[in-house]
Amino acid sequence: MEEFKNYLDMITATTELKEKTKTYVKAGLADQSNQKTEVKNRNWAMKKIIVSTVALAACAVLAVGGYAYCSTAVNYVSFDINPSIELGINAFNKVVSVEAYNDDGSDLILETDVIGMPIKQAINLLVKEAVDQGYMADDGSTVISVTAESNNEEDAADLQEESEDGVSEALLTKNIQAIVYANCSSLELRTKAKELGISPGKYKLIAILCELDPSINPEDCRYMKITDIIVKANEIISASSDTDDSDSGLQLIVNAANQVMNAKNNGNKEDKINSGQQNRNQNTSENKLDKEDTTENSGQKIDKNDKEKSSSGQEIDDTDKQESGCDQQQIREQQRIEQQQELQEKKQQEQQERQENSQN
Amino acid sequence: MNQSFSANDAVSIAIEKHADMVRRICFLYLKNNADVEDVFQEVFLKYFLNNATLQSEEHQKAWLCTVTFNKCKDLCRSNWRKKTVSIEDADIPYYENPEHNDLIKVILQLSPEHKQIIYLHYYEGLTIPEIAESMKKNINTIYSQLRRAKKQLKEKVGDI
Numbered sequence: 048m049e050e051f052k053n054y055l056d057m058i059t060a061t062t063e064l065k066e067k068t069k070t071y072v073k074a075g076l077a078d079q080s081n082q083k084t085e086v087k088n089r090n091w092a093m094k095k096i097i098v099s100t101v102a103l104a105a106c107a108v109l110a111v112g113g114y115a116y117c118s119t120a121v122n123y124v125s126f127d128i129n130p131s132i133e134l135g136i137n138a139f140n141k142v143v144s145v146e147a148y149n150d151d152g153s154d155l156i157l158e159t160d161v162i163g164m165p166i167k168q169a170i171n172l173l174v175k176e177a178v179d180q181g182y183m184a185d186d187g188s189t190v191i192s193v194t195a196e197s198n199n200e201e202d203a204a205d206l207q208e209e210s211e212d213g214v215s216e217a218l219l220t221k222n223i224q225a226i227v228y229a230n231c232s233s234l235e236l237r238t239k240a241k242e243l244g245i246s247p248g249k250y251k252l253i254a255i256l257c258e259l260d261p262s263i264n265p266e267d268c269r270y271m272k273i274t275d276i277i278v279k280a281n282e283i284i285s286a287s288s289d290t291d292d293s294d295s296g297l298q299l300i301v302n303a304a305n306q307v308m309n310a311k312n313n314g315n316k317e318d319k320i321n322s323g324q325q326n327r328n329q330n331t332s333e334n335k336l337d338k339e340d341t342t343e344n345s346g347q348k349i350d351k352n353d354k355e356k357s358s359s360g361q362e363i364d365d366t367d368k369q370e371s372g373c374d375q376q377q378i379r380e381q382q383r384i385e386q387q388q389e390l391q392e393k394k395q396q397e398q399q400e401r402q403e404n405s406q407n
Numbered sequence: 408m409n410q411s412f413s414a415n416d417a418v419s420i421a422i423e424k425h426a427d428m429v430r431r432i433c434f435l436y437l438k439n440n441a442d443v444e445d446v447f448q449e450v451f452l453k454y455f456l457n458n459a460t461l462q463s464e465e466h467q468k469a470w471l472c473t474v475t476f477n478k479c480k481d482l483c484r485s486n487w488r489k490k491t492v493s494i495e496d497a498d499i500p501y502y503e504n505p506e507h508n509d510l511i512k513v514i515l516q517l518s519p520e521h522k523q524i525i526y527l528h529y530y531e532g533l534t535i536p537e538i539a540e541s542m543k544k545n546i547n548t549i550y551s552q553l554r555r556a557k558k559q560l561k562e563k564v565g566d567i
Contacts, residue, residue: 048529054511055530058434060426060447068447069422075452076418 120144122197123237124166124210125248126173128182128189129272130155133246134169136206142169148246149270155180166206170213178221187224188310190274190303194248195231203231226306228277230299245269252276255300259283277304422451425468429475431530435515435522436479446478472531473541480519513563521556524549 120135120143130151135144142161147153159176161169174191183189191214195206211229218225232251240250243265253268256276260283268276281304284297429450433443454471461467514525523542527533535553539546 050510051514051525052530055431055434055526058427058431060430064430064440064444064447065422065426067444068426068451069419071448072418072422072451072455075448076455079456 117141118143122195122199122202122206123234123247124170124206125192125194125196125237125240125246126170126210127192127194127246127248127273128177130177130182131246131249132156132173134161134166136166140166140206140209142166148244148249151182152246155182165209167209167213167216170210171217174214174217175221178217178223183223183225184274184310185223186310187226188274188307189225190228190272190277190307191225192228192230192248192252192273194229194246194251196234196237196247197231198234200231207231224310226274226303226310228273228299228303243269249273249276252280252300255297256280256283259287274307278307280304281307418451418455421454421467425451425471428468429471432472432475432526433479435526436483436519442482446475446482450475450478469541472527476523483519510560510564513560517556517559520552521559524553525556528553 117137117139119137121138122136123133124136125131125133129149131148132152132155133146133148134142135146137143142164145156145161147156155173155176158180159172161172164172170193177183177191193207193210193214195203195210197203197206207229211227214225214227214229218227230248230251232247236251236254237247240247243250245253249268252273253265253276256268256279257263257265259280271279277300280297280300284301426447429447430443433446437443437446450471453474454467461470514522517525524538527538527541528535533541535549536546539549542549
């Protein structure tokens with residue numbers, strides 16, 4: 048290493064170099080601020096490029112990442128009446144995707160654009176649209192199933208609550224009654240439901256139904272309305288005494304089904320009253336027009352009742368009652384017609400008497 | 408060392424005093440006079456602009472040493488200087504003895520860190536802890552780097 052030392056010792060700065068440096072440093076000190084900035088500028092030019100590139104890259108990453116974060120659905124809400132729709136919800140509880148699981152569902156989403164809306168507003172709009180398109184029975188017996196799907200229980204509960212609020216607000220504004228069957232499930236269920244091509248909310252109900260009665264084929268339930276599934280499930284529950292009442296899922300169904308039955312019964316009563324009034328109105332107006340047409344009218348009425356009979360097999364008893372009611376009304380009408388005829392005859396007699404009197 | 412503009416003598420004195428050391432460090436890293444000039448100018452200008460905090464002669468020397476090393480390494484690292492000129496082409500004065508040239512050549516081929524440690528340890532005579540402090544590194548790191556540098560030298564030159 049001595050050699051190394053000796054060698055280095057031989058290396059010296061030349062006077063030329065020293066002089067150059069001296070003049071440079073002196074000039075630099077005299078022009079201190081300028082030099083400073085010059086040196087800085089030289090470094091800055093390079094740094095500028097690096098910093099701007101890094102900043103640009105960061106922006107790009109943030110933008111792409113942010114967009115991905117915003118547009119990725121993390122939770123789902125499935126919405127079933129008969130139209131089955133599933134809404135994808137991002138981390139900010141905004142709707143980012145809409146998917147219809149049946150034709151009714153596609154019709155429904157064709158008319159509504161819910162992307163970007165908060166879940167509550169979206170559900171609200173969809174329910175209103177469903178009412179407008181006539182998916183809701185007037186008697187309030189329709190079940191709206193809302194299923195919040197999330198792996199996080201808190202999120203699921205929040206979503207369920209929001210959706211329920213949305214539905215009930217919509218029902219309130221549309222002044223219609225319906226039964227809301229709200230529940231939540233995990234995303235695992237969603238993948239299973241997707242395989243079958245039905246919405247997770249419906250799948251969950253069908254799964255319950257199949258569990259209650261293993262003889263039911265899930266494929267058959269595919270096109271059933273939520274209302275019908277719930278009613279059927281309730282029938283099975285009430286038929287078999289050994290089912291566990293403490294199961295909250297079943298309890299929900301029983302409650303919903305009971306509501307459906309109540310609504311239907313109430314609705315039928317109202318129907319009876321309404322149809323009675325209509326008949327009366329029709330008859331009175333028709334009486335004024337032509338008395339002899341009553342037989343034809345009553346014929347139409349019977350046709351109507353027949354239609355009702357065929358449309359709802361469960362309501363055979365009720366329609367029978369309605370029919371008998373109609374018969375009584377017909378009798379009453381005939382009596383009325385007779386009375387009117389009598390009155391008219393009397394009037395005619397009176398007129399004749401008057402004429403005779405005047406002639407006399 | 409005075410920073411006032413009239414103190415041209417102070418500048419001259421300082422440059423005279425430290426120019427050789429800076430030149431030696433430059434020799435270890437740089438291969439042409441233009442780079443050496445650049446380093447000289449930058450290092451000394453920086454020195455006169457910043458030396459307010461340096462009290463003792465030792466500190467000034469150590470500071471210059473470190474700054475020069477860093478400047479040289481920066482230059483070596485810069486992209487546009489990556490096109491290295493081979494040692495034969497360089498306009499560096501060579502010692503006549505070919506044997507010595509071998510050792511010097513090998514030292515010049517070491518990594519920048521190893522060169523710095525070899526220089527500080529064997530030429531400036533700093534102890535390992537002192538080197539560690541000036542390079543802001545762990546003492547053990549310096550020890551192992553020195554060992555590795557020596558091993559490389561031995562492999563290529565034989566006995567040192």
